[in-house]
Amino acid sequence: MRERFQQLPDPEPERVALAQANGRVLTEDILAPENVPAFPNSQMDGYALTAHAAVSTSRIFTVGADIAAGASLKNFVPEDGIAYPIMTGAEVPAGLSAVVPEEKCEPQGEKDGSFAAFQSEVYIPTTQPGQFVRQPGEDIKVGEILARAGEKISAVLVGALAAQGIKEVTVQGARRVLVVTGGDEVAANDTPAPSHIRDANGPMLIQLLAEDSAISKHLHIQDDPQKLIHHLDQAIHEFSPHLIISSGGISHGKFEVIKNAIHLLMENPTELTVQKLWFGHVSQQPGGPQGIMELAHRGSSENILWLAFPGNPVSTLISYRMFLRPHLNTSWYYTGTHLGKLQTAEPLEGLAGKTQYRRATITRASSESNATAEWLIEPDPQTGSHLLHRAAQANALVEIEPNKHYTNGDILRWYPLSTIETM
Numbered sequence: 001m002r003e004r005f006q007q008l009p010d011p012e013p014e015r016v017a018l019a020q021a022n023g024r025v026l027t028e029d030i031l032a033p034e035n036v037p038a039f040p041n042s043q044m045d046g047y048a049l050t051a052h053a054a055v056s057t058s059r060i061f062t063v064g065a066d067i068a069a070g071a072s073l074k075n076f077v078p079e080d081g082i083a084y085p086i087m088t089g090a091e092v093p094a095g096l097s098a099v100v101p102e103e104k105c106e107p108q109g110e111k112d113g114s115f116a117a118f119q120s121e122v123y124i125p126t127t128q129p130g131q132f133v134r135q136p137g138e139d140i141k142v143g144e145i146l147a148r149a150g151e152k153i154s155a156v157l158v159g160a161l162a163a164q165g166i167k168e169v170t171v172q173g174a175r176r177v178l179v180v181t182g183g184d185e186v187a188a189n190d191t192p193a194p195s196h197i198r199d200a201n202g203p204m205l206i207q208l209l210a211e212d213s214a215i216s217k218h219l220h221i222q223d224d225p226q227k228l229i230h231h232l233d234q235a236i237h238e239f240s241p242h243l244i245i246s247s248g249g250i251s252h253g254k255f256e257v258i259k260n261a262i263h264l265l266m267e268n269p270t271e272l273t274v275q276k277l278w279f280g281h282v283s284q285q286p287g288g289p290q291g292i293m294e295l296a297h298r299g300s301s302e303n304i305l306w307l308a309f310p311g312n313p314v315s316t317l318i319s320y321r322m323f324l325r326p327h328l329n330t331s332w333y334y335t336g337t338h339l340g341k342l343q344t345a346e347p348l349e350g351l352a353g354k355t356q357y358r359r360a361t362i363t364r365a366s367s368e369s370n371a372t373a374e375w376l377i378e379p380d381p382q383t384g385s386h387l388l389h390r391a392a393q394a395n396a397l398v399e400i401e402p403n404k405h406y407t408n409g410d411i412l413r414w415y416p417l418s419t420i421e422t423m
């Protein structure tokens with residue numbers, strides 16, 4: 001099943017404004033159009049000296065004119081006997097070579113704030129030419145690679161790109177995902193009739209997708225296969241999804257709308273035809289019942305992959321996290337292996353022949369003496385796949401392998417559900 005997800009087509013690249021680019025994946029290398037810094041500038045509030053003055057034996061200087069940040073000095077001719085008050089970030093004019101922080105210097109007469117006053121005298125210790133002067137291109141030089149194709153844009157990279165005057169970038173297009181939830185018991189509005197429930201899975205899936213930079217459209221359905229096909233046809237036409245995910249309607253009941261609609265569609269193709277189909281159980285709990293289909297849509301050359309997750313809310317969550325998220329969000333956070341130490345008063349037993357994913361709270365062991373980070377795992381003792389509020393209290397899933405016996409302190413694999421706050 002996992003291999004089928006590898007076939008998820010890459011959406012076409014798109015240009016986006018830098019302000020919208022955080023979290024997106026670059027599809028091209030970006031070369032620096034400018035040197036950063038663009039000009040030599042002071043790293044300190046202090047006195048700027050010529051190279052000769054920096055090392056000269058005579059250390060009393062006359063205070064010259066100020067060089068403020070943002071000031072552009074033209075035709076400036078520095079003198080060896082003069083120390084120029086210069087501010088952090090101010091351009092160091094040609095001919096000046098070093099900056100000595102003001103707190104290292106001793107005004108000999110009147111003061112102007114913490115500096116010696118204009119034309120008064122100041123003692124300045126010797127320094128090295130170049131000291132506290134930030135050189136052009138020190139961070140990055142024109143033509144060097146600023147960011148690479150495949151790189152995920154971070155807030156920090158947004159800053160570095162903005163520092164180069166870059167306003168737009170080309171990124172992997174957002175995946176369009178059609179989210180199908182409902183069933184006769186799931187109210188389509190805010191006032192559920194008796195024995196009806198509100199939709200939890202639709203809003204949850206839409207937000208999970210948003211966390212993975214995908215765009216979604218929601219289709220609320222009833223247990224009527226004919227209507228589902230009609231609405232699906234329409235939604236595919238309007239939204240051209242790369243992927244469909246649904247929750248519910250696939251197990252052993254009498255009104256399994258997803259299964260029924262797919263079978264109906266196989267008998268009576270519309271604009272849509274079913275190309276591949278698999279319904280079955282994967283050996284895990286929750287999230288055992290699964291479906292995977294490929295639909296062809298007249299007018300589109302690409303088949304649309306459809307992942308049919310089971311309807312219990314925690315089963316939907318775990319299916320998304322374990323099967324889909326690692327393909328949409330390739331950060332180490334979601335693709336890496338995380339190990340931690342089980343915290344449990346009672347031993348835990350793995351299920352017969354099935355991997356169990358328990359909701360868990362992960363914390364960081366607070367041992368000062370232990371230099372290596374160590375994670376502690378506290379599994380939720382409740383395992384019901386309808387317990388969505390409890391799942392919202394967890395920050396990870398812990399993998400309980402089939403037929404295994406675990407006791408306190410055992411090392412287990414865990415999967416972050418969200419950003420682990422203590423990380």
Ligand SMILES: Nc1nc2c(c(=O)[nH]1)N[C@H]1C(S)=C(S)[C@@H](COP(=O)(O)OP(=O)(O)OC[C@H]3O[C@@H](n4cnc5c(N)ncnc54)[C@H](O)[C@@H]3O)O[C@H]1N2
Binds near residue numbers: 182256289309310
């Ligand atoms: N005879 C069997 N019955 C069931 C089996 C089985 O193997 N044999 N498997 C169970 C397991 S495990 C799961 S998981 C569910 C999967 O069922 P479906 O995918 O068909 O889902 P539904 O029956 O439609 O719904 C299950 C459950 O989830 C609630 N639900 C559905 N959609 C939403 C929503 N959008 N928001 C909130 N809650 C939702 C629904 O009301 C049901 O309670 O099947 C078991 N049965």
Ligand code: MOO
Binds near residue numbers: 284287289
């Ligand atoms: O797989 Mo069901 O997902 O156990 O609740």
